[in-house]
Amino acid sequence: MSGKKNKVNALVPPLRFPEFRAIAEWEAPELHMISLPVEERVGDRRLTPVSISAGTGFVPQAEKFGRDISGNQYQSYIVVRTGDFVYNKGNSLKFPQGCVYDLQSSDDVAAPNVFICFRLKDGYEKGFFRHCFENNAHGLQLKKHITSGARSNGLLNISREAFFGVKIPTPGRAEQKKIADCLSSLADLIKAESQKLDALKAHKKGLIQNLFPRLEKSVPHLRFPGFQSVGAWTKVAAGHFFSNRIERGSSSLPIYSVTMTEGLVPRASLSRRIDDIAESSANKTVRKGDIAYNMMRMWQGALGVAPEDCMVSPAYIVLKPQNANPFFFSFLLKLPQTLQTLTAHSRGLTEDRLRLYYDDFAKVPLLCPSLPEQERIADCLTSVDKLITVQRQKIDRLRLHKKGLMQQLFPVLDEVAV
Structure with missing residues (x-):
């Protein structure tokens, strides 16, 4: 396959397979x-x-x-x-x-x-x-x-x-088949890689179900060596693990927003606005390793661990960890049973208007293990998250490659006289 400069108004794609370069232009x-x-x-x-x-x-x-x-x-x-x-x-x-x-x-x-x-x-x-x-x-x-x-x-x-x-725009049947085979093989590869991604997600889901105690249980189904005889997890108020960071935002820090699936991400990477951002003086500073949650959507799991110092909307609560692994809690706080408890501590007349303020969050009883076990669970699940991210990026690159190929393998009809 190679590029070839088309004659004016010729219905020919920018790229053609070698055996078709000398064949007449496409019909429409x-x-x-x-x-x-x-x-x-x-x-x-x-x-x-x-x-x-x-x-x-x-x-x-x-x-x-x-x-x-x-x-x-x-x-x-x-x-x-x-x-x-x-x-x-x-x-x-x-x-x-x-x-x-x-x-x-x-x-x-x-x-x-x-x-x-x-x-x-x-x-x-x-x-x-x-x-x-x-x-x-x-x-x-x-x-x-x-x-x-x-x-x-x-x-x-x-x-x-x-x-x-x-x-x-249509070439002869042989060229049709060649293009179809090329793009279909790439589509099959994307499908196979997507199935790998689904398998990783399912693996992570299974790990979470087994590394955290099930409803009304105090011991998880699976424990890492060294913690199997430690005993049951204990319920402790969330305020024991986190203090409320109240620090005014700085214009020198990047603005982040929380997403339901990816945690805290730079606002510049989002395709649309997630929530209103006020002037930097009204924003809140988040330090690396803090957990930030949207007080209006915490009961839906809208939270994330900050990968760097940043700032967020005043609609967020910023939790400063103390004797706690923030990544462990980022998983714990999204468990269905935990979200149910968080909802019960939220204030509001309707589900759409619920708010979870820090004072209420601090009273929420959380079933937790010791800090070393928190760290072991967090390391396991974050390593799977990294694999998922790498796999997702691989699929994105393949899709971009396919999109580029399609743009080159098909002529643009409105640019030629037909």
């Missing part, structure tokens, strides 16, 4: 020329009703919505078979003009008749077009057909004629 047939509408109704057959989700594809309705929502409309649903494509014209962040996925399962499914279903004609590679639609080949062309916002059912007002009029 409209979708109706290379596909057939799928309109077979389900009728009395019993198929799984599905929805189409951006970034995921086919999802059983019972899984997405918690129940089958087809109701009286089920019989008019469309039968979708392996290799058929379905267009959901609902907008999303990833696909503002709607998403298109092909069914890769061997089982037929039932899709709502508000979706547009179609099947490629012979001579066209499903894998190639799968990646075309993943690359949003349809999006920019459909954008001009959207004359208003989404309808009451959440779908964009894109007609079947407009959708089937979309032009898809």
